[in-house]
Amino acid sequence: MPELLAPAGNFEKLRAAILYGADAVYLSGRMFGMRAAADNFSTEELGAAVSYAHEHHVRVYLTVNVMPREHEYPLLRTYFEELKSIPVDALIIADLGVLALAKELLPGVPIHISTQANVVSAETCRAYQALGAERIVLARELTMEEIKRIRDAVPDVELEAFIHGSMCISYSGRCLLSNFFTGRDANRGMCTQPCRWNYQLRGHYELIEEKRPDTPISIEEVNGEAFFMSSRDTCMIEHIPELMESGIDSFKIEGRIKSAYYAAVVTNTYRMAMNAYAAGNYVYDPHWGRELDSVSHRPYHTGYYFDDPTANANTTDYPGYLRENAYLAVVLSYNEENGVALLQQRNKYSCGDMVELLTPGKTGVAFLASAMWNEANEPIEAVPHPQMRFYMKMPFAVKPGDILRAAT
Ligand code: SF4
Structure with a gap:
């Protein structure tokens, strides 16, 4: 059975994810992990979180997936020294410099390559494997068929893929819109998501690049609001059989800054569906969809599993979030x-x-x-x-x- 991997933005969310069926959780320390808006864990809290998870036979993966600048490496070195006393089950890393330092200072800790590294090929999986990575968190932009081809080509690398949660209209945070509008860096977990904002039109309903007049971006205005870069959320609950047969080793749920309720409900729902499939009596239960509708989300879609990004950018003009049940x-x-x-x-x-x-x-x-x-x-x-x-x-x-x- 693949692993069900849930987000744990703080201790309450960690407890909820574990109680409701996660095999593993991913979380950040206060430094060097994406999702700076999540509460995250001090080094002391991290030790307690790992102990709690291990008592419940749940693995803990620590994100260290920012791209540090030169002047940050002394602090990163200190951070890794502190981590020597905490038995995390893997480090999630995006940057080659961080990877090299982790191999030097934490040689026994497995390395998972973050989705921030945008791995989209078997060749890149092999290259990271040669550098010591045990697992690759694949880019969200891959289709199911591409994932299966990678699986066949690199059978001895663990593959992890997002099955639920927010998308990014860029390649996983590789855009500067947030830096431009608010000075908050998307590559440091502080994205304010301006791609979801409401952009007013000034008389035009098509955006046209000056040298490409034949490929306009058409913008529909509804009640005076217009959205054209805003991603829908991934939801694969209706495709558990395809996922279970895809060869993906770990099903990842996005959402460390969502609520403890979100962590509980989404983990619980995918756990039920995966268990039903593993028990051989799988029939899609419409109540699962209703459960996922009860958490905060944007309109759902199957991400890029069945649609190539070049054919379908997977955007929505829905304003804001569908709110969760209280x-x-x-x-x-x-x-x-x-x-x-x-x-x-x-x-x-x-x-x-x-x-x-x-x-x-x-x-x-x-x-x-x-x-x-x-x-x-x-x-x-x-x-x-x-x-x-x-x-x-x-x-x-x-x-x-x-x-x-x-x-x-
Ligand atoms: S602004 Fe939108 S596209 Fe850019 S990094 Fe943030 S979520 Fe991604």
Whole structure:
């Protein structure tokens, strides 16, 4: 069975990904990892995260996938020295200088080549293998057929591919739009995603490069808004059989800056689908699609698995994100004798609201929120305060880590 690899932007997301079925997680330290907006882990927290994951038999891959400048190498050297005491299961690296330093200072740690390196051929896989890489995170821009050809050509290199999450209209962050507009560097995990912004038209509905008048970029304006570089999100949930037979070793979920709810739901959904296929009783369950619709996302598409980027740029004119169902509370404990759970609030809700319970290995089950009490055992009508702990009568048995969300 391929590995299911989930994002862990902080400890809460790490716990959610592990509880809901990840085989491995990827995360960043506070330095040198993409996704600077994610909370990320201090070196001390990283040690605790690795211990926690290993106790749950889950592997941890640490991203060190920026392209450091010359003056940053002394700090990188110090960082790698600190990492000697932390048994991460692999380093995710994009830059050859970083790779060389990792081989020198952390010689026993497996190297995975980041998608930021844009590997699109078996030849490049072999070249990185010769430099000591065990795994290649393939470029998102490859089609399924290209991935299979690479698999056949380099059977002894592990291949990882993104199966869900945000895309980039450039080759994985290799653009300077964000630097230009906001001074935030996409190649340092700080992309502000200006490719998704709303660009006003000044009287024209086609962009034309001066020497190519016959190949205009046509722009559709809807309610005064126009988008022409904004990528849809990848979603491969309806193509699990093709993925399972593709030879990809690791299915990667994008989204370290998304919520813990996102980490739980997306990991859970792909886990259910992969397990169903492995058990030999695979039938696509439409509830899986509904689960993935419940997280924050842009309109879904199958990325470039079945469409070459030169034929279909996979963009959308949908403004903003489709918002996720409100994450209301997490179960801390459950008393089987009286059917009452202790929960911790994440968003406000009230008695009489329709809610859903999500538990690992299952899709959400709806019920009416009924009797609730505060920690002083006084009846309450609502749970208004962030992180407030409270009791709630449950209509069925629940477990710590189960998630309560707003029903759709
Ligand atoms: S602005 Fe858009 S295309 Fe450019 S790096 Fe960021 S996500 Fe990618």
